[in-house]
Amino acid sequence: MQLYSFFNSSTSYRVRIALALKGLTAQYHGINLRQGEQRSEAHRALSPIGGVPVLIDAQGNTMTQSLAIIDYLEQLHPHPRLLPQDPLQRARVLEIANLIACDVHPLNNLRTLCYLNETFEISAEQQGAWYAHWIREGLGAVEVLLQRCGSGRFCVGEEPTLADCCLVPQVANARRMNCDLSAYPRLWQVYLHCLEHPAFRAAAPERQPDVL
Amino acid sequence: MQLYSFFNSSTSYRVRIALALKGLTAQYHGINLRQGEQRSEAHRALSPIGGVPVLIDAQGNTMTQSLAIIDYLEQLHPHPRLLPQDPLQRARVLEIANLIACDVHPLNNLRTLCYLNETFEISAEQQGAWYAHWIREGLGAVEVLLQRCGSGRFCVGEEPTLADCCLVPQVANARRMNCDLSAYPRLWQVYLHCLEHPAFRAAAPERQPDVL
Numbered sequence: 001m002q003l004y005s006f007f008n009s010s011t012s013y014r015v016r017i018a019l020a021l022k023g024l025t026a027q028y029h030g031i032n033l034r035q036g037e038q039r040s041e042a043h044r045a046l047s048p049i050g051g052v053p054v055l056i057d058a059q060g061n062t063m064t065q066s067l068a069i070i071d072y073l074e075q076l077h078p079h080p081r082l083l084p085q086d087p088l089q090r091a092r093v094l095e096i097a098n099l100i101a102c103d104v105h106p107l108n109n110l111r112t113l114c115y116l117n118e119t120f121e122i123s124a125e126q127q128g129a130w131y132a133h134w135i136r137e138g139l140g141a142v143e144v145l146l147q148r149c150g151s152g153r154f155c156v157g158e159e160p161t162l163a164d165c166c167l168v169p170q171v172a173n174a175r176r177m178n179c180d181l182s183a184y185p186r187l188w189q190v191y192l193h194c195l196e197h198p199a200f201r202a203a204a205p206e207r208q209p210d211v212l
Numbered sequence: 213m214q215l216y217s218f219f220n221s222s223t224s225y226r227v228r229i230a231l232a233l234k235g236l237t238a239q240y241h242g243i244n245l246r247q248g249e250q251r252s253e254a255h256r257a258l259s260p261i262g263g264v265p266v267l268i269d270a271q272g273n274t275m276t277q278s279l280a281i282i283d284y285l286e287q288l289h290p291h292p293r294l295l296p297q298d299p300l301q302r303a304r305v306l307e308i309a310n311l312i313a314c315d316v317h318p319l320n321n322l323r324t325l326c327y328l329n330e331t332f333e334i335s336a337e338q339q340g341a342w343y344a345h346w347i348r349e350g351l352g353a354v355e356v357l358l359q360r361c362g363s364g365r366f367c368v369g370e371e372p373t374l375a376d377c378c379l380v381p382q383v384a385n386a387r388r389m390n391c392d393l394s395a396y397p398r399l400w401q402v403y404l405h406c407l408e409h410p411a412f413r414a415a416a417p418e419r420q421p422d423v424l
Contacts, residue, residue, distance in 0.1 A: 048352070063304075065307045072302070091284040091287075099277055101310070101314050102277070106315060107324065130331075
């Protein structure tokens with residue numbers, strides 16, 4: 001398999017965690033988002049929207065969208081499971097993963113911030129407030145969901161799931177942007193626990209070949 | 213089951229289509245997003261982020277996030293399938309669904325537009341350009357993915373899937389905002405085909421009890 005990724009892209013980071021949890025490897029291709037490599041014609045042939053991650057499977061099938069890629073890995077390599085078998089537990093995992101993937105990340109990703117800066121010409125202060133607003137709204141809701149999920153060491157239970165694959169990169173982003181996370185004690189506890197896990201360590205931005 | 217929905221909410225619309233495709237019914241509770249009912253304390257007890265849709269299942273379990281809800285319905289009521297059994301076809305469906313759910317919808321939904329208007333005080337013209345930009349980027353990419361998926365009557369093949377549950381509400385939004393859709397012929401063809409299907413008709417905004 002081949003993975004097109006950027007070390008600091010949180011959607012790439014999700015897939016890297018999932019691969020590591022399943023013990024899978026993929027040849028790494030760094031796509032430098034800061035230099036706009038994702039918008040090249042060559043990359044758009046892989047990802048029509050011009051993004052990372054992109055996975056090319058062993059048969060040469062290309063696919064985009066981190067949650068679709070992780071679901072595909074789950075179909076082909078079901079163990080260890082990243083989605084619980086119990087339908088309600090599974091829904092809890094997907095609820096947290098989708099809250100992060102739909103209600104937090106898209107608002108604060110690079111292409112959105114670029115539009116705000118270049119077209120609306122917002123100030124650095126306005127950008128910081130925008131970023132912190134969506135982190136506060138989103139992680140506040142994640143905290144409530146996590147508290148409802150009990151007191152396992154991971155988001156939902158005692159084993160890492162897709163929810164943790166999404167949580168850790170989002171918290172890493174929030175930390176990088178100096179967001180205050182003190183209002184989310186359960187989230188913070190899960191995050192720290194994940195960081196001790198070898199798969200989460202292997203997938204971390206600073207361990208990637210394209211780290212800047 | 214009970215469904216908290218707003219007639220014009222495209223994420224609610226996705227779940228309404230899925231319910232109708234599976235022949236399931238849920239008691240309808242209208243949450244008026246224009247009047248801010250989603251931000252009430254009562255509603256936040258159901259949806260911590262203050263959104264729709266919310267599903268309460270027959271056992272009283274509450275869940276949010278349209279894609280998590282539809283996956284839950286798929287687990288409990290697998291037929292008709294909204295996710296193909298073949299892993300690659302399934303990935304194609306999830307790729308389109310997630311592209312719409314992550315890369316298009318969050319940028320143009322009500323709470324995002326409210327922030328831009330209230331905090332950045334953008335003009336109506338700027339809002340229109342923002343809206344059209346994400347539609348163009350997103351639906352342009354969907355069109356490429358659809359063309360790669362062959363020439364079935366629905367997004368992926370000859371039966372409706374989760375991809376169609378996401379496509380139709382997003383196209384409906386784009387039409388409501390007068391976006392130019394002439395560059396997406398395959399998307400348009402699938403959209404028109406879906407509109408002829410009784411489940412898509414039943415789920416349409418104008419058929420909901422809270423239509424304004």
